Amino acid sequence: MAGEPTASDTPWLDKDAEPLIRIKGITKKFGEFIAVNNVDLDIYQGELFCLLGGSGCGKTTLLRMLAGFETPSSGTIVIDGADMSQVPPYERPTNMMFQSYALFPHMSVEKNVAFGLKQDKVPNDEIADRVDDILKLVELQDFKARKPQQLSGGQRQRVALARALVKKPKVLLLDEPLAALDKKLREHTQFELANIQEQVGITFVVVTHDQEEAMTLSSRIAVMDKGEFVQIGTPTEIYEFPETRFVADFIGSANIFEGEIVEDGADHVRVSTSLGEIYIDHGQSTKMGSRVWAAIRPEKIHLSKKAPTKSGPNQAAGKVDDIGYLGNSSIYKIRLDTGQIVDVTSPNQIRPKSRTHGITWEDTVYLNWEPSSAMLLNK
Numbered sequence: 001m002a003g004e005p006t007a008s009d010t011p012w013l014d015k016d017a018e019p020l021i022r023i024k025g026i027t028k029k030f031g032e033f034i035a036v037n038n039v040d041l042d043i044y045q046g047e048l049f050c051l052l053g054g055s056g057c058g059k060t061t062l063l064r065m066l067a068g069f070e071t072p073s074s075g076t077i078v079i080d081g082a083d084m085s086q087v088p089p090y091e092r093p094t095n096m097m098f099q100s101y102a103l104f105p106h107m108s109v110e111k112n113v114a115f116g117l118k119q120d121k122v123p124n125d126e127i128a129d130r131v132d133d134i135l136k137l138v139e140l141q142d143f144k145a146r147k148p149q150q151l152s153g154g155q156r157q158r159v160a161l162a163r164a165l166v167k168k169p170k171v172l173l174l175d176e177p178l179a180a181l182d183k184k185l186r187e188h189t190q191f192e193l194a195n196i197q198e199q200v201g202i203t204f205v206v207v208t209h210d211q212e213e214a215m216t217l218s219s220r221i222a223v224m225d226k227g228e229f230v231q232i233g234t235p236t237e238i239y240e241f242p243e244t245r246f247v248a249d250f251i252g253s254a255n256i257f258e259g260e261i262v263e264d265g266a267d268h269v270r271v272s273t274s275l276g277e278i279y280i281d282h283g284q285s286t287k288m289g290s291r292v293w294a295a296i297r298p299e300k301i302h303l304s305k306k307a308p309t310k311s312g313p314n315q316a317a318g319k320v321d322d323i324g325y326l327g328n329s330s331i332y333k334i335r336l337d338t339g340q341i342v343d344v345t346s347p348n349q350i351r352p353k354s355r356t357h358g359i360t361w362e363d364t365v366y367l368n369w370e371p372s373s374a375m376l377l378n379k
Contacts, residue, residue, distance in 0.1 A: 009219075011044035011045070011046075011047075012042065012044055012220065017044060018081075019042035019043060019044050020043060020044055020045045020047075020079065020080055020170065020171065020203055021041070021042070021043040021066070021077070021078070021079050021171065021203070021205070022041075022042055022076075022077075022078040023039060023040060023041040023042075023043075023062075023066075023075070023076075023077055024040055024075055024076045024077075024078070025038055025039075025040065025074060025075035025076065026038070026039050026040075026062070026065060026072050026074070026075035026076070026077065027039075027072065027073045027074045027075055028058075028061050028062075028065060028070060028072055028073050029073045034227050035058045035061040035227055036058040036061050036062050036065070036072075036227045037058075037226070037227035037228050038074075038075070038228075039062070039075075039227075039228060039229055041222060041229065041232070043203060043205060044203070045203055046201055046202075046203060047203055047204070047219045047220060048194060048197050048203075048204045048206065048217055048218050048219050049203070049204065049205050049206070049218060049219065049220055049221075049222070050205075050206045050207075050208055050213075050214040050217060050218040050220070050221045050222070051063065051205065051206070051207045051208075051222050051224060052208055052209070052211065052214040052221050052222065052223050052224065053209065053223060053224035053225055054209055054225070054250075055209065057224040057225050057226065057227065058224055058226070058227040058228075059207045059209075059224050060175060060207050062224075063096075063173050063175055063205065063207045065077060066079075066084075066094065066171070066173055066205065067089055067092070067094055067096045067173050068084065068087065068088055068089035068092050068094075069089055069096075072085075079092065079093055079094065079170065079171060080093060080170055093169055093170035093171060094169050094170070094171045094172070094173055095116075095164045095165075095167055095169040095171075095172055095173070096164070096172075096173040096174075096175065097160050097161060097163075097164040097172065097173070097174045097175070097177055098160075098175055099175050099176040099177070099179055099180065100180075101148075101156050101157065101159070101160035101180070102160070103148040103156060103159060103160060103163075104148075105147065105148055105149060106147070107147070107148075108144060108145050108146060108147060109135070109140060109143050109144045109145070109146055109147075109148070109151070109159050110131055110135070110144035110145065112148070112159055112163055113131050113134060113135065113144075113159065113162045113163045113166055114127050114131045114166075115163065116163060116166065116167050117130065117131070117166060117167065120167070130166050131144075131166060134162045134165055134166045135162060137162070137165075137196060137199065137200070138158040138159075138161060138162045138196065139158070140155065140158055140159065140162065143155060153180055153181050153182070153185065154181060154185045154188075154189055157177065157178070157180070157181065157189060158192075160177075161177070161193070161196065165196075165200060165202065168202075169202065170202070170203065171202070171203045171204075171205060172202050172203070172204050172205070173205050173207075174204060174205070174206045174207065175207050176207060176208055176209070177193065177206065177208075178190065178193070178208075178210075178213060179208075179210075186213070187216075190213055190216045190217055191216070193217060194216070194217050206218070211250070211251050211252065214235070215235040215238075215239065215251075218235060219234070220232065220233060220234055221233065221234070221235060221238050223238065223246075223247055223250065223251070225246055225250075230243075230244060230246055230247055231243045231244065231247045238251050239251050239252060240375075241375070242254075242295070242375060242377065243377070243379075244377060244379050245293055245295070245377050245379065248295040248375060248377060249295075252297060253297065253298050253343055253345075254295040254296065254297055254298075254375075255275075255295065255296045255297075255298065255301075255342050255343055256293050256294070256295045256377075257271075257273035257274055257275045257278070257293065257294050257295075257296075258273065258274070258291070258292075258293050259271040259272050259273030259274075259278070259291075259292060259293070259294055260272055260290060260291055260292065261288055261290050261292060262277070262288070263288075264288055267281065267282065268280060268281050268282065268371070269282075269376060270313065271292060271294050271374075271376070273294055274336075274338050274340060275294075275316050275336070275340070275342070276313065276314075276315060276316055277313040277314075278294045278296075278313060278314060278374050279313035279314055279371050279374075280294070280371060280372075280374045280375075280376055281371035281372050282372070282376075290378075292376055292377065292378055293376075293377040293378075294374045294375070294376060294377070295374065295375040295377055296369055296373055296374050296375070297373070298331065298343040298344050298345040299345040299346075299347075300369050300370070300373035301342070301344045301345075301367050301368070301369045301373075302367065302368050302369065303332060303334075303344045303346055303359065303365055303366075303367060304365065304366050304368075305358070305359060305363060305364070305365055305366070306366065307366055308366060308368065314368055314369050314370070314371065314374075315366070315367065315368050316334075316336060316342065316366075316367045316368075317336075317337075317364065317365070317366050317367070318334040318335050318336040318337065318342065318364075318365065318367070319334070319335050319362055319363065319364055319365070320332055320333070320334060320335075320359060320360065320361050320362060320363045320365060321333040321334065321335040321341060321361075322361070323359075323360070323361065327348070328347065328348060329345055329346060329347045329348055330345070330346050330348060331343060331344070331345050332344045332345075332346065332359065332365075334365060334367065342367065344367065
Protein backbone atom coordinates (compact mmCIF):
# COMPACT_ATOMS: atom_id res chain seq x y z
CA MET A 1 0.00 0.00 0.00
CA ALA A 2 1.29 3.45 -0.90
CA GLY A 3 2.72 5.37 2.01
CA GLU A 4 3.54 2.38 4.17
CA PRO A 5 7.20 2.05 5.25
CA THR A 6 9.29 -0.51 3.43
CA ALA A 7 12.29 -2.54 4.65
CA SER A 8 14.59 0.04 3.03
CA ASP A 9 12.97 2.76 5.17
CA THR A 10 13.64 0.83 8.39
CA PRO A 11 16.94 -1.05 7.89
CA TRP A 12 17.47 -1.22 11.66
CA LEU A 13 14.59 -3.71 11.82
CA ASP A 14 16.24 -6.01 9.25
CA LYS A 15 18.42 -8.52 11.11
CA ASP A 16 20.41 -9.17 7.91
CA ALA A 17 21.13 -5.50 7.12
CA GLU A 18 24.73 -4.36 7.58
CA PRO A 19 25.15 -1.02 9.37
CA LEU A 20 27.25 1.66 7.69
CA ILE A 21 28.52 2.80 11.11
CA ARG A 22 29.06 0.38 13.98
CA ILE A 23 30.03 1.82 17.35
CA LYS A 24 30.96 -0.88 19.85
CA GLY A 25 31.83 -0.33 23.51
CA ILE A 26 33.05 3.23 22.99
CA THR A 27 34.27 5.02 26.11
CA LYS A 28 35.96 8.40 26.32
CA LYS A 29 37.59 9.64 29.53
CA PHE A 30 39.08 13.05 30.23
CA GLY A 31 41.11 12.29 33.34
CA GLU A 32 38.64 10.89 35.86
CA PHE A 33 35.64 12.29 34.00
CA ILE A 34 33.78 9.82 31.77
CA ALA A 35 32.28 11.80 28.85
CA VAL A 36 31.00 8.75 26.94
CA ASN A 37 30.44 5.51 28.81
CA ASN A 38 30.61 2.16 26.96
CA VAL A 39 28.00 2.87 24.26
CA ASP A 40 26.93 0.67 21.33
CA LEU A 41 25.19 2.03 18.24
CA ASP A 42 24.47 0.94 14.66
CA ILE A 43 23.61 3.56 12.00
CA TYR A 44 22.51 2.51 8.52
CA GLN A 45 23.06 3.82 5.00
CA GLY A 46 20.80 6.76 4.18
CA GLU A 47 19.70 7.50 7.76
CA LEU A 48 19.39 10.97 9.17
CA PHE A 49 20.34 10.05 12.71
CA CYS A 50 20.21 12.50 15.63
CA LEU A 51 22.23 12.42 18.86
CA LEU A 52 20.03 14.36 21.26
CA GLY A 53 20.72 15.51 24.79
CA GLY A 54 21.44 18.41 27.09
CA SER A 55 24.78 20.16 27.54
CA GLY A 56 27.53 17.87 28.78
CA CYS A 57 25.72 14.61 27.95
CA GLY A 58 28.52 13.40 25.63
CA LYS A 59 26.86 13.82 22.23
CA THR A 60 29.47 16.18 20.72
CA THR A 61 32.34 14.07 22.11
CA LEU A 62 30.85 11.02 20.37
CA LEU A 63 30.53 12.97 17.11
CA ARG A 64 34.14 14.12 17.37
CA MET A 65 35.26 10.49 17.87
CA LEU A 66 33.38 9.56 14.68
CA ALA A 67 35.21 12.39 12.88
CA GLY A 68 38.58 11.34 14.32
CA PHE A 69 39.16 14.56 16.28
CA GLU A 70 39.04 12.63 19.57
CA THR A 71 40.53 9.21 20.27
CA PRO A 72 38.36 6.71 22.19
CA SER A 73 39.70 5.50 25.53
CA SER A 74 38.33 2.07 24.60
CA GLY A 75 36.03 0.47 22.06
CA THR A 76 35.85 0.48 18.26
CA ILE A 77 34.31 2.55 15.48
CA VAL A 78 33.77 0.83 12.13
CA ILE A 79 32.62 2.79 9.06
CA ASP A 80 31.66 0.91 5.90
CA GLY A 81 33.42 -2.22 7.17
CA ALA A 82 36.73 -0.49 7.99
CA ASP A 83 38.07 -0.04 11.53
CA MET A 84 38.74 3.66 12.09
CA SER A 85 41.02 3.20 15.13
CA GLN A 86 44.22 4.22 13.34
CA VAL A 87 42.67 6.35 10.58
CA PRO A 88 43.28 10.12 10.85
CA PRO A 89 40.38 12.55 10.27
CA TYR A 90 41.48 13.58 6.77
CA GLU A 91 41.48 9.95 5.57
CA ARG A 92 38.07 8.97 6.97
CA PRO A 93 35.02 8.73 4.65
CA THR A 94 33.40 11.48 6.70
CA ASN A 95 33.10 15.24 6.55
CA MET A 96 32.06 17.55 9.35
CA MET A 97 29.94 20.68 9.32
CA PHE A 98 30.73 22.82 12.34
CA GLN A 99 28.31 24.93 14.35
CA SER A 100 30.27 28.11 13.47
CA TYR A 101 30.25 27.16 9.72
CA ALA A 102 33.98 28.18 9.57
CA LEU A 103 33.70 29.86 6.16
CA PHE A 104 36.68 31.76 4.72
CA PRO A 105 35.61 35.45 4.77
CA HIS A 106 37.98 36.50 1.97
CA MET A 107 36.71 33.83 -0.46
CA SER A 108 33.57 33.85 -2.57
CA VAL A 109 30.84 31.27 -2.09
CA GLU A 110 32.15 29.36 -5.12
CA LYS A 111 35.73 29.30 -3.80
CA ASN A 112 34.61 28.31 -0.29
CA VAL A 113 32.74 25.31 -1.70
CA ALA A 114 35.60 24.38 -4.03
CA PHE A 115 38.32 24.65 -1.36
CA GLY A 116 38.29 21.01 -0.21
CA LEU A 117 38.31 19.69 -3.78
CA LYS A 118 41.31 21.86 -4.63
CA GLN A 119 43.12 20.53 -1.56
CA ASP A 120 42.43 17.01 -2.84
CA LYS A 121 43.85 18.03 -6.26
CA VAL A 122 40.63 17.21 -8.12
CA PRO A 123 40.86 18.35 -11.81
CA ASN A 124 39.57 21.89 -12.39
CA ASP A 125 36.86 20.84 -14.85
CA GLU A 126 35.46 18.34 -12.36
CA ILE A 127 35.63 20.92 -9.55
CA ALA A 128 33.61 23.40 -11.62
CA ASP A 129 30.95 20.80 -12.44
CA ARG A 130 30.64 19.52 -8.88
CA VAL A 131 30.50 23.02 -7.39
CA ASP A 132 27.81 24.07 -9.87
CA ASP A 133 25.76 20.95 -9.11
CA ILE A 134 25.92 21.34 -5.34
CA LEU A 135 25.14 25.09 -5.46
CA LYS A 136 22.03 24.30 -7.51
CA LEU A 137 21.04 21.69 -4.93
CA VAL A 138 21.20 24.23 -2.08
CA GLU A 139 19.73 26.96 -4.32
CA LEU A 140 22.76 29.28 -4.15
CA GLN A 141 23.78 29.25 -7.83
CA ASP A 142 22.97 32.96 -8.10
CA PHE A 143 25.14 33.84 -5.09
CA LYS A 144 28.40 32.12 -6.01
CA ALA A 145 30.35 35.38 -6.46
CA ARG A 146 29.33 36.79 -3.08
CA LYS A 147 31.45 36.79 0.07
CA PRO A 148 30.08 35.18 3.28
CA GLN A 149 29.48 38.57 4.93
CA GLN A 150 27.12 39.46 2.06
CA LEU A 151 24.86 36.51 2.87
CA SER A 152 22.11 35.92 5.42
CA GLY A 153 22.57 33.41 8.23
CA GLY A 154 20.51 30.82 6.39
CA GLN A 155 22.54 31.29 3.21
CA ARG A 156 25.83 30.90 5.09
CA GLN A 157 24.47 27.70 6.61
CA ARG A 158 23.77 26.37 3.11
CA VAL A 159 27.26 27.33 1.92
CA ALA A 160 28.75 25.32 4.78
CA LEU A 161 26.47 22.40 3.90
CA ALA A 162 27.44 22.60 0.21
CA ARG A 163 31.15 22.66 1.09
CA ALA A 164 30.72 19.54 3.23
CA LEU A 165 28.61 17.67 0.65
CA VAL A 166 30.66 18.51 -2.45
CA LYS A 167 33.36 16.04 -1.39
CA LYS A 168 30.76 13.24 -1.45
CA PRO A 169 31.52 11.74 1.97
CA LYS A 170 29.88 8.49 3.01
CA VAL A 171 28.90 10.14 6.29
CA LEU A 172 28.23 13.82 7.02
CA LEU A 173 28.60 14.85 10.65
CA LEU A 174 26.72 17.98 11.72
CA ASP A 175 27.31 19.67 15.07
CA GLU A 176 24.29 21.84 16.04
CA PRO A 177 23.90 22.86 12.37
CA LEU A 178 20.92 25.20 12.91
CA ALA A 179 21.80 26.69 16.30
CA ALA A 180 22.88 30.07 14.87
CA LEU A 181 19.58 30.66 13.04
CA ASP A 182 16.54 32.46 14.41
CA LYS A 183 13.47 30.38 15.27
CA LYS A 184 11.49 31.02 12.07
CA LEU A 185 14.45 30.35 9.79
CA ARG A 186 15.47 27.32 11.84
CA GLU A 187 12.03 25.76 11.40
CA HIS A 188 12.15 26.35 7.62
CA THR A 189 15.73 25.08 7.30
CA GLN A 190 14.92 21.84 9.15
CA PHE A 191 12.76 20.75 6.23
CA GLU A 192 15.31 22.00 3.69
CA LEU A 193 18.06 19.98 5.37
CA ALA A 194 15.93 16.82 5.47
CA ASN A 195 14.99 17.23 1.79
CA ILE A 196 18.63 17.74 0.74
CA GLN A 197 19.68 14.67 2.72
CA GLU A 198 17.01 12.60 0.97
CA GLN A 199 18.15 13.82 -2.45
CA VAL A 200 21.86 13.10 -1.94
CA GLY A 201 21.29 9.84 -0.02
CA ILE A 202 24.28 10.44 2.25
CA THR A 203 24.07 9.30 5.86
CA PHE A 204 23.78 12.29 8.19
CA VAL A 205 24.62 12.16 11.89
CA VAL A 206 23.36 15.30 13.62
CA VAL A 207 24.11 16.51 17.14
CA THR A 208 21.44 18.75 18.66
CA HIS A 209 20.02 19.77 22.02
CA ASP A 210 16.76 20.88 20.37
CA GLN A 211 14.05 18.23 20.80
CA GLU A 212 11.80 19.70 18.11
CA GLU A 213 14.69 19.80 15.64
CA ALA A 214 15.54 16.15 16.30
CA MET A 215 11.89 15.10 15.94
CA THR A 216 11.52 16.98 12.62
CA LEU A 217 14.78 15.89 11.04
CA SER A 218 15.53 12.35 12.01
CA SER A 219 14.78 8.81 10.97
CA ARG A 220 15.93 7.78 14.46
CA ILE A 221 17.07 9.50 17.64
CA ALA A 222 19.50 8.44 20.36
CA VAL A 223 18.67 10.29 23.58
CA MET A 224 21.83 10.74 25.67
CA ASP A 225 22.29 11.49 29.36
CA LYS A 226 25.51 11.37 31.39
CA GLY A 227 27.47 9.74 28.58
CA GLU A 228 25.02 6.91 27.92
CA PHE A 229 22.11 6.19 25.59
CA VAL A 230 18.85 6.32 27.51
CA GLN A 231 16.67 5.31 24.54
CA ILE A 232 17.10 4.82 20.80
CA GLY A 233 14.12 4.87 18.46
CA THR A 234 12.10 6.68 15.84
CA PRO A 235 10.64 10.09 16.77
CA THR A 236 7.22 8.45 17.28
CA GLU A 237 8.67 5.74 19.53
CA ILE A 238 10.62 8.25 21.60
CA TYR A 239 7.68 10.61 22.07
CA GLU A 240 4.72 8.23 22.37
CA PHE A 241 6.48 5.29 24.04
CA PRO A 242 9.24 6.64 26.30
CA GLU A 243 10.97 3.99 28.39
CA THR A 244 11.94 6.19 31.34
CA ARG A 245 10.78 9.27 33.21
CA PHE A 246 13.85 11.11 31.91
CA VAL A 247 12.88 10.54 28.27
CA ALA A 248 9.20 11.31 28.89
CA ASP A 249 10.13 14.62 30.51
CA PHE A 250 13.03 15.54 28.21
CA ILE A 251 11.17 15.00 24.92
CA GLY A 252 8.31 17.49 24.96
CA SER A 253 6.40 17.93 28.23
CA ALA A 254 4.77 15.37 30.48
CA ASN A 255 2.72 15.33 33.66
CA ILE A 256 4.24 12.49 35.70
CA PHE A 257 2.48 10.90 38.69
CA GLU A 258 3.94 8.34 41.03
CA GLY A 259 1.64 5.50 41.99
CA GLU A 260 1.22 1.77 42.39
CA ILE A 261 -0.44 -0.97 40.36
CA VAL A 262 -3.84 -1.91 41.80
CA GLU A 263 -5.01 -4.05 38.88
CA ASP A 264 -2.89 -5.80 36.28
CA GLY A 265 -4.80 -7.37 33.39
CA ALA A 266 -3.56 -8.86 30.14
CA ASP A 267 -4.69 -5.78 28.19
CA HIS A 268 -4.86 -3.06 30.84
CA VAL A 269 -3.56 -1.76 34.15
CA ARG A 270 -5.04 0.46 36.85
CA VAL A 271 -2.71 2.75 38.75
CA SER A 272 -3.55 4.56 41.98
CA THR A 273 -1.92 8.02 42.01
CA SER A 274 -2.29 11.43 43.64
CA LEU A 275 -4.23 12.46 40.52
CA GLY A 276 -6.73 9.69 41.16
CA GLU A 277 -7.07 6.30 39.50
CA ILE A 278 -5.55 6.05 36.04
CA TYR A 279 -6.77 3.34 33.67
CA ILE A 280 -4.35 2.42 30.87
CA ASP A 281 -5.64 0.20 28.07
CA HIS A 282 -2.39 -1.62 27.39
CA GLY A 283 -0.93 -4.26 29.64
CA GLN A 284 2.55 -4.43 31.04
CA SER A 285 4.29 -7.19 32.95
CA THR A 286 4.27 -5.59 36.39
CA LYS A 287 3.68 -6.99 39.86
CA MET A 288 0.67 -5.90 41.87
CA GLY A 289 1.63 -3.13 44.26
CA SER A 290 4.71 -2.21 42.23
CA ARG A 291 5.87 1.39 42.36
CA VAL A 292 5.40 2.93 38.90
CA TRP A 293 4.88 6.30 37.25
CA ALA A 294 2.09 7.31 34.90
CA ALA A 295 2.89 10.07 32.39
CA ILE A 296 0.34 12.06 30.38
CA ARG A 297 1.27 14.59 27.71
CA PRO A 298 -0.42 18.01 28.18
CA GLU A 299 -2.01 17.88 24.73
CA LYS A 300 -3.64 14.50 25.49
CA ILE A 301 -5.75 15.98 28.32
CA HIS A 302 -9.21 17.38 27.56
CA LEU A 303 -10.22 20.50 29.48
CA SER A 304 -13.81 21.55 30.20
CA LYS A 305 -15.81 23.83 32.48
CA LYS A 306 -18.59 21.24 32.45
CA ALA A 307 -18.52 18.60 35.17
CA PRO A 308 -18.59 14.94 34.01
CA THR A 309 -21.93 13.14 34.22
CA LYS A 310 -20.42 10.18 36.06
CA SER A 311 -17.32 9.47 38.11
CA GLY A 312 -14.59 7.06 37.13
CA PRO A 313 -10.89 6.76 36.32
CA ASN A 314 -8.96 9.20 34.11
CA GLN A 315 -10.70 12.24 35.60
CA ALA A 316 -9.63 15.11 37.80
CA ALA A 317 -10.78 18.60 38.77
CA GLY A 318 -8.96 21.77 39.76
CA LYS A 319 -8.69 25.52 39.36
CA VAL A 320 -6.91 27.48 36.66
CA ASP A 321 -3.74 28.77 38.31
CA ASP A 322 -2.11 30.34 35.24
CA ILE A 323 -2.54 30.61 31.47
CA GLY A 324 0.05 30.98 28.72
CA TYR A 325 -1.38 32.21 25.41
CA LEU A 326 0.80 31.09 22.47
CA GLY A 327 -1.48 32.09 19.61
CA ASN A 328 -2.05 28.68 18.03
CA SER A 329 -2.50 27.09 21.45
CA SER A 330 -2.82 27.91 25.13
CA ILE A 331 -1.12 26.30 28.11
CA TYR A 332 -3.20 26.01 31.28
CA LYS A 333 -1.68 25.39 34.71
CA ILE A 334 -4.35 23.56 36.70
CA ARG A 335 -3.96 23.38 40.47
CA LEU A 336 -5.53 20.26 42.00
CA ASP A 337 -6.94 20.07 45.54
CA THR A 338 -3.68 18.35 46.52
CA GLY A 339 -1.74 21.44 45.41
CA GLN A 340 -0.18 19.60 42.47
CA ILE A 341 -0.01 21.46 39.16
CA VAL A 342 -1.11 19.74 35.94
CA ASP A 343 -0.20 21.22 32.54
CA VAL A 344 -2.86 21.10 29.82
CA THR A 345 -2.28 22.30 26.24
CA SER A 346 -5.32 23.21 24.20
CA PRO A 347 -5.34 24.25 20.51
CA ASN A 348 -7.00 27.57 19.74
CA GLN A 349 -9.01 26.23 16.81
CA ILE A 350 -11.65 28.95 16.77
CA ARG A 351 -10.98 32.69 16.91
CA PRO A 352 -12.75 34.03 20.02
CA LYS A 353 -15.56 36.55 19.58
CA SER A 354 -14.13 38.74 22.31
CA ARG A 355 -10.71 39.50 23.78
CA THR A 356 -11.36 37.18 26.73
CA HIS A 357 -11.09 33.41 26.34
CA GLY A 358 -13.78 30.99 27.51
CA ILE A 359 -11.63 29.59 30.33
CA THR A 360 -9.85 32.08 32.55
CA TRP A 361 -7.98 32.39 35.85
CA GLU A 362 -9.55 30.81 38.96
CA ASP A 363 -12.17 28.93 36.93
CA THR A 364 -13.02 25.46 38.20
CA VAL A 365 -12.28 23.03 35.37
CA TYR A 366 -12.50 19.30 34.77
CA LEU A 367 -9.84 17.13 33.16
CA ASN A 368 -10.17 13.79 31.39
CA TRP A 369 -8.09 11.71 29.03
CA GLU A 370 -8.36 8.57 26.91
CA PRO A 371 -7.22 5.17 28.30
CA SER A 372 -4.58 4.98 25.56
CA SER A 373 -3.10 8.39 26.42
CA ALA A 374 -1.28 7.60 29.68
CA MET A 375 2.20 6.02 29.53
CA LEU A 376 3.32 3.55 32.20
CA LEU A 377 6.95 3.88 33.30
CA ASN A 378 8.89 1.58 35.60
CA LYS A 379 11.97 3.79 36.01
